[in-house]
Amino acid sequence: MLFRSKIYLKNVRFHAYHGVLPQETQVGNDYVVNLDVSYDFSSAMETDELAGTINYAELYELVKQEMEIPSKLLEHVAGRIGKRLFAEYPTIQKIQLAITKVNPPFGADCDGAGVEVVLTNDKTL
Numbered sequence: 001m002l003f004r005s006k007i008y009l010k011n012v013r014f015h016a017y018h019g020v021l022p023q024e025t026q027v028g029n030d031y032v033v034n035l036d037v038s039y040d041f042s043s044a045m046e047t048d049e050l051a052g053t054i055n056y057a058e059l060y061e062l063v064k065q066e067m068e069i070p071s072k073l074l075e076h077v078a079g080r081i082g083k084r085l086f087a088e089y090p091t092i093q094k095i096q097l098a099i100t101k102v103n104p105p106f107g108a109d110c111d112g113a114g115v116e117v118v119l120t121n122d123k124t125l
Helices: 022-026 042-047 056-067 074-088
Strands: 006-016 029-038 094-101 113-120
Touching: 006 056, 029 056, 056 074, 074 094, 074 113
Parallel strands: none
Antiparallel strands: 006 029, 029 094, 094 113
């Protein structure tokens, strides 16, 4: 009966050291992460038990751990997060992830620059 369900983290803020410029690797920058994880949580809807769902506190910890690893490219960070999510939660069907670098160091008046990726788990199709 359940057509589509997801859990999400919205506008999670981190300070991290991603980038290719010396300032980015030494001083760091602020980032905003948005994550949508699609999977079937109909069991939790029926039972009211955490075992029937994915704990979003655990999702946050996983994202935090990956954001703490310095990388040159946000694309690489996004790929690592996706791989870990699929490895640790094989019932995930789809991940939509956006990582925004707030105040990027290229002189533009903008809210941020970043990457967004949609990944599907071939094992759940």
